[in-house]
Amino acid sequence: MSDSGEDQLRSLEQAIMARAGELAQEFTDKASRQRDSILRDTAERLHIAEEREVLVAKADAERHFRRVTQASELKMQARLDQLRWEMVQTVQARLAERIRSLTSDRDSYRQWLATMIADAAERLPAGELTAEVNADDLGWLAAEWDALSREAAPDRQITLAENPTWGSGGIRLRTSDNRAQVDNRFEGRAARFAANIQRAILQQLFPAGINASARSGGPQ
Template sequence: MEQVHELESAIMERANRLAVEYRERAGRSRDNILQEAHARLHLREEREVLLAKSRAERTFRRQVQAHELKLQKEMDHLRWNLVMTVKNQLRERIRLLVKDEKRYLPLLQSLMTSAASDFHRPRLVASFNARDLGLVQPKWAEFAGAASKDKEIILNPTPIDCIGGVIISSEDGRVRFDNTFEGREERLTDRLNQLILERLFPAGTLQDNLGGMR
């Protein structure tokens, strides 16, 4: 009987030790599981934060690019308006110039000389607007002779529409050189626009201002 009690005590003690061992093992497993879960949660949070930052940066870059494109468009519009304003003021200066006969007639003669020099034909035709035609017609022989020594230039009695200047053409009208102010402006439009921009915005002022706003 005593042996039975000893056996039961031994079994109970063993069971208790196993229970404590399994409880400790379960506690360690629980802690490991909690740590792994916490680590996975932390990694997930980090990924979500990084993903959110990436999305925010992409959105910010798109907004900045859209703003820069809008600003560049406004700058281009401003530049074009300023160029057109200067060119309109230039035309007004030319209109004032053509009213000053002492300054304008030598210039008109020079325009005719330079246009006639590009022709290799002995007889040419000169066309003027109505006002200039009235100025040169009374003294045409002298005016044309001083403009070109080696060519005969005939005066076209039909006026043309322009601010000032002259159109020199062959007798048959097939070849012509437009040396009116409008014709010269059209030929020089790219260089004129560039020159105006260089004077208005020296050394890339617009680009510097745009870069400073980023």
């Protein structure tokens, strides 16, 4: 082979090697880019997965917190209901004691009845009035009704009903046509003062949140 042929062969080999090197570098660069892309995609997917796990964990924590909070609120409400019921029972028991104490003292009870008669007579419209008491009180009031009614309301004509009314004590006055009445029987007064009693109980349970005052006793 002539020198010219050998030179051409070496040139061809060099060209082939150079091209092979270029291709190898291209493949290397492409592989590197693909690797970087894969790593980025993987990292992004991991980040998304982590965020999803965090969101799921947060949602689970919030649900658990709500369940615990609701359970605590229900437990507290049940306890408050129990306390309110116990306090209502206490108030009712004390009211019954005050009623028994008042009715057992004839002079004090008569004076209180006179006060209630005067109050009702002042509030009711003009005209004849009828007074109603329970059977126990009717037995002793019938004999001294005229004196008591003149003492309590001298300007009003008040008739004591012959038939007793229900209740543990007190007195109810009504107009002859039954269009107006003032119920000062113990049960009637307790019903009117029920809201005050509830406020007094709530004031005991929530002293910082209730400003209104209320009286929780019996006859006044």
